[in-house]
Amino acid sequence: MxxxxxxxxxxxxxxxxxxxxxxxxxxxxxxxxxxxxxxxxxxxxxxxxxxxxxxxxxxxxxxxxxxxxxxxxxxxxxxxxxxxxxxxxxxxxxxxxxxxxxxxxxxxxxxxxxxxxxxxxxTVEKHSMLNVEVLGKPDANGERRRIYIARALNDAVVSNGSVARIVDIELREGGKTIATYRADGLIAATPTGSTAYSLSAGGPVLDPRLGGICITPICAHSVSSKPIVFPDSARLEIVNICQREPALFLTVDGRVNIKLVRGDSVKITRSDKSAGIVRxxxxxxxxxxxxxxxxx
Incomplete structure (x- = not known):
């Protein structure tokens, strides 16, 4: 049975x-x-x-x-x-x-x-997930140590935590700069997560059949800072963390809180695993x- x-x-x-x-x-x-x-x-x-x-x-x-x-x-x-x-x-x-x-x-x-x-x-509905990695600053040999890795079903958020202060962070895709944000933080959301925090921050709703990764700035201090939807194949990286702040924080699916310091970066890619939700x-x-x- x-x-x-x-x-x-x-x-x-x-x-x-x-x-x-x-x-x-x-x-x-x-x-x-x-x-x-x-x-x-x-x-x-x-x-x-x-x-x-x-x-x-x-x-x-x-x-x-x-x-x-x-x-x-x-x-x-x-x-x-x-x-x-x-x-x-x-x-x-x-x-x-x-x-x-x-x-x-x-x-x-x-x-x-x-x-x-x-x-x-x-039916078992497949929901895409994200791989989220924190890499430390390069050592003397230029190598970056992996500090943390997790999967996210909803989202990964980089922000100032409980401090209401604007942060400056840079987003790259495939090693190339896409945008530099002055905002309260940045959300990387799956289609599942597009109906959660990202939606509250002004992000679009993504049909799960589309796939993709949505980057949504939180309260951006610019009228031109809009959400961007990347394909599943995107290799995203949040860099130049803590250029002005002593520390930022990474939250994964609202449960995990990782402290980020100067020199750290956050890599976000589509996971090869999917969550199955029974319908x-x-x-x-x-x-x-x-x-x-x-x-x-």
Missing amino acids: QFSKVALITNFNIREKADAARSVARAFAEHGASLMLDLSVRGRCGLEAVGIVPKYVPAHSLYESSDLIAVVGGDGSVLEAARRSAARGIPVLGVNKGRLGYLCELECDELSLLDRLYDGNY LKEDSFYGTFRRKMSGI
Whole structure:
């Protein structure tokens, strides 16, 4: 049976999410699926009390031994799970218990739609990701040490952090200068991320079928500084960091905060991995966008 091993992820410390997760677990169990949970929630998830005996495994095993990752939460939780599962190609199904839930396919009152999953009436939507690398300043031999590497499903942001001060940063593509920005920061977004922070900063919405990398300045101090959409093949680099500031910060998908100092650079390319998001409804990208964004 396809999707016979389901990893269930939520924050069991929040009652509403814990209650929803138990309902999700029951729905999967009714389809004959076995449930896998993080060892850390043993004794407090409450599944045994409703007649479900899950398998408790270390967190990393959830992304190695399952057929499907079921996430009960908001977009941040889905982003984290999708990033971690991309390496092994395990799809993610989101059940919304957050605010917007743009990446979540189901609401808690739609669990009957899991029938479609086991009837084979579903799709796995591929979402492109970014490779994000921080390189230190060149050493005596001209070599640059890799300080940090990560994948982003939404975006990578270089900014001044909590300090409201304009920064000067340069964007290159293929080693050639594209633009120098005076702004609060710079966003590099995937098509998925184009509906998040980049959209708030005035960036365009990209259809996921297009691919591409969108560079959006944040509150640019110039009327000519507009977003630029690059092809998937682009090799982008943010350089000349901290020429005036003691430090800037790199944030990846809103979760990771890396300090950048003078001489560092940030390389951004399309990842060879894609995140898989399960879709059970016949809604189009534009229908989902209109429906989710209309409530903001």
